Amino acid sequence: MTKKIQIALDGPAGAGKSTIAKIVAEQLDFTYIDTGAMYRAVTYKALKEGILLDDAQHLKSMLEQTTIELQPSKEGQLVFVDGENVSAEIRSNEVTANVSQVAAHAAIREILVEMQKALASKGGVVMDGRDIGTHVLPQAELKIYMSASVEERARRRLLDNEKRGIESTLEGLMKDIALRDQKDSEREASPLIQAKDAIFLDTTNLSIDEAAQEILKLAKAKMV
Numbered sequence: 001m002t003k004k005i006q007i008a009l010d011g012p013a014g015a016g017k018s019t020i021a022k023i024v025a026e027q028l029d030f031t032y033i034d035t036g037a038m039y040r041a042v043t044y045k046a047l048k049e050g051i052l053l054d055d056a057q058h059l060k061s062m063l064e065q066t067t068i069e070l071q072p073s074k075e076g077q078l079v080f081v082d083g084e085n086v087s088a089e090i091r092s093n094e095v096t097a098n099v100s101q102v103a104a105h106a107a108i109r110e111i112l113v114e115m116q117k118a119l120a121s122k123g124g125v126v127m128d129g130r131d132i133g134t135h136v137l138p139q140a141e142l143k144i145y146m147s148a149s150v151e152e153r154a155r156r157r158l159l160d161n162e163k164r165g166i167e168s169t170l171e172g173l174m175k176d177i178a179l180r181d182q183k184d185s186e187r188e189a190s191p192l193i194q195a196k197d198a199i200f201l202d203t204t205n206l207s208i209d210e211a212a213q214e215i216l217k218l219a220k221a222k223m224v
């Protein structure tokens, strides 16, 4: 029998994590968990309720009164906030521009990290984020840190946005991505950093399928 391992997939915005994680999870019959969607869900609700994003206490009490559910589906992971399907809304430019500020609060991270640990506790998961290998699942059997050049990541986001009907330009996206990388790497609470025991995968010149195959090979070696 093969082991139901935990796979931690970290890296900056647009490195291809979610697309690749989905393929890997599907091939292994594992559950895919997109932790960025949880930070986005909190940001979405805070913006909707007009809560100041630097008010950690207020955000924390809001989150304590909020239910966030992740549901796998054919179109990818669906996200529900207080029972409402917000899977499309959490990808808006407004949420994207503000999510790093919300994710920088230690009080918010503590709550979401507990939820993430619980979701992964039975194993058989591919979890993507920024701090999975370092904080959420430090005992994960396989840790990958995935990156690509800023230009390549912006190009991918542009195509993604076109598909979703979100307007953007390559230049604007390069700026956004570089800024979000900086905020995520420089914050005090669980910054974006490669875990010591993570394998680095540069996807700049890899197709989605090549990157997924590489991870599947590494995963299968850990599952015997």
Ligand code: C5P
Binding pocket: 013, 014, 035, 036, 037, 039, 040, 099, 100, 101, 103, 104, 128, 129, 130, 131, 132, 180, 184
């Ligand atoms: O992965 P995605 O781009 O949707 O993540 C949105 C934001 O959520 C990131 O820029 C980061 O600020 C935050 N995040 C985080 N820790 C995670 C996942 C996402 O801080 N594990």
